[in-house]
Amino acid sequence: MLKISRHEAHDAVTLKIEGSVIGPMVSELEKSWLSLAESLGSKQLSVDLCGVTHMDARATQLLADIYQKTRAQFVADSPMTRYYAEQARQRNAITPKEN
Numbered sequence: 001m002l003k004i005s006r007h008e009a010h011d012a013v014t015l016k017i018e019g020s021v022i023g024p025m026v027s028e029l030e031k032s033w034l035s036l037a038e039s040l041g042s043k044q045l046s047v048d049l050c051g052v053t054h055m056d057a058r059a060t061q062l063l064a065d066i067y068q069k070t071r072a073q074f075v076a077d078s079p080m081t082r083y084y085a086e087q088a089r090q091r092n093a094i095t096p097k098e099n
Contacts, residue, residue, distance in 0.1 A: 003051070004032045012044045014075075018051030021059035030062055037069070045072040049081040060084055064091035 002025040003018040015036060021029055036045075047066065055063070066072055067088045074085035 002028060004029060006032070006036060008043075011042075012046065013040060014046040014048055015072075016048040016051065020054040021052060022054060022056040026056065026058045026062060029059065033062065033066055040070065045070045046075055047072050047085075048075040049084055050075060050077045052081050052084065055084050060087045061091065063088035 001019045002021060003016075005016045005018075007014040007016065013036065015032070017029065019025075045066070047063065063074075063084060064087070067074075074081075074088065076082040076085045
């Protein structure tokens with residue numbers, strides 16, 4: 001099961017992801033991200049991974065894409081969620097940022 005929520009403040013937005021992000025659920029996360037990206041503007045994005053139980057390779061690549069486009073801050077509270085956040089940042093270091 002996957003739950004995605006969005007919390008907005010004046011100058012920041014948090015995308016909170018809970019559950020397992022695998023298979024068709026990655027597409028759901030991508031839809032939520034694309035919807036959010038349209039209205040993000042200059043707001044700082046935080047991606048809260050604290051409730052994530054599992055992510056497949058496609059999901060971690062999507063996190064890397066989000067990071068590449070926004071330099072989002074990741075909120076992670078366990079070794080596993082910190083690993084997912086680090087993977088997103090490292091993939092970005094390997095892949096040059098597109099203009």
